[in-house]
Amino acid sequence: MFNKSVCAVAMLLASQFAAATVVTFDDIPGTKNLGIYGIPDGYAGLNWDKWIIVPEISPYTAVSGRYTASTADARNEAKVSSPTAFTFQGAYISGFALTTLHVELFYHGQMVGRSVDVTPNDTNYFLSSGYNGLVDSLTFVSTNKPYYSMDNFIYNEAPAPVPEPAIASMMLAGLGLLSWKRRTGAARKCSR
Template identity: 35%
Template sequence: MRKPFARSLSTLVTRACLPLVLAVAAPFASATVVTFDDLGDDGLVPANYAGLDWSASSWFQYGGEQAPYTPHSGDRRATLGFDGSSATSAIGFLTPSTFQGAWFAGFDGVNVGIDLYFAGSLVASTSLLTLSDSPAFLGSGYAGLVDRLVFRSNDPAFFVMDDLTFAAVPEPASGALALGGLAVAALVIRRRKAAGHVNANTTATDTTTA
């Protein structure tokens, strides 16, 4: 049979952990979708846009109808342009993130794939997606952290990208500190409870003796 103190401590720990668990899980449940639709004028994607670093790339975003370069949502999408290549396709993450994928469209026969990097090492590569004028989703198939994407294609000038989706992951230190603080608080409460039981027993003994 569990003692009342054990039950109360367990309840306290559960109630204290719940907000922390929800806070850690929130970034995974709330992914960022890069639509380009909040950029009013055609032009290069800004160097720091939507939590990503585009400064080393040639990505150009634009609006308006232009088959077969169909946006997946809204009116805007991004292209590497006629002078684009894998070398000018790199997109960096401002914080380590999980990358879910993006939507692509382009000329028939053009294909696109994505290489995922973390800390300078290649950690995963997607399969090649063959394109058409109907946007198709290319998933990363990788659940680990990434900090850079590099795109590869048999014809980099003839495809567009839309609705790139990722989720930034919080610094692990913040969660560790919170859990450490929770453990200390639980220890203090346990010691206070134990001290209270000792005092109560001592008082009862003194009364019986008297």
């Protein structure tokens, strides 16, 4: 019975860390009307540097819902960042075949990974990050203005660090166990 309980608790804890967050861009206030809206910082736990929500219109096709994310101006770089580390799995990309796009992944200001180059079209392509480590910032780099959009941005929050048990409390627990064992052993000898 004890082993089953331990396994159940371990599986419950593991499932908590395995769940990915899928950002669909369809639940931002104001997107009920056709129009363009900025993605507010903090949306889905991330900061969006001049990203906007645009209604699905070819070649900017949505994977889910009616909206996709694109950049707000004619810059060749757009950023997504977070004050806490996360792992970026990828996002679906669509758009005009006038540009090539890749994602650069950063952790504490150092580039730690880079996706492959893709040329968008009106069929959604899953742009995988190709990197499984922690990041805190992403830069989407296009060769020719923001002729692309993304949908279903997928990431995992970094698990909280597991605190190490204090040495003193472990020693006290061990001494308590030894004391208890000694008493139960002495009680057995007296009852014989």
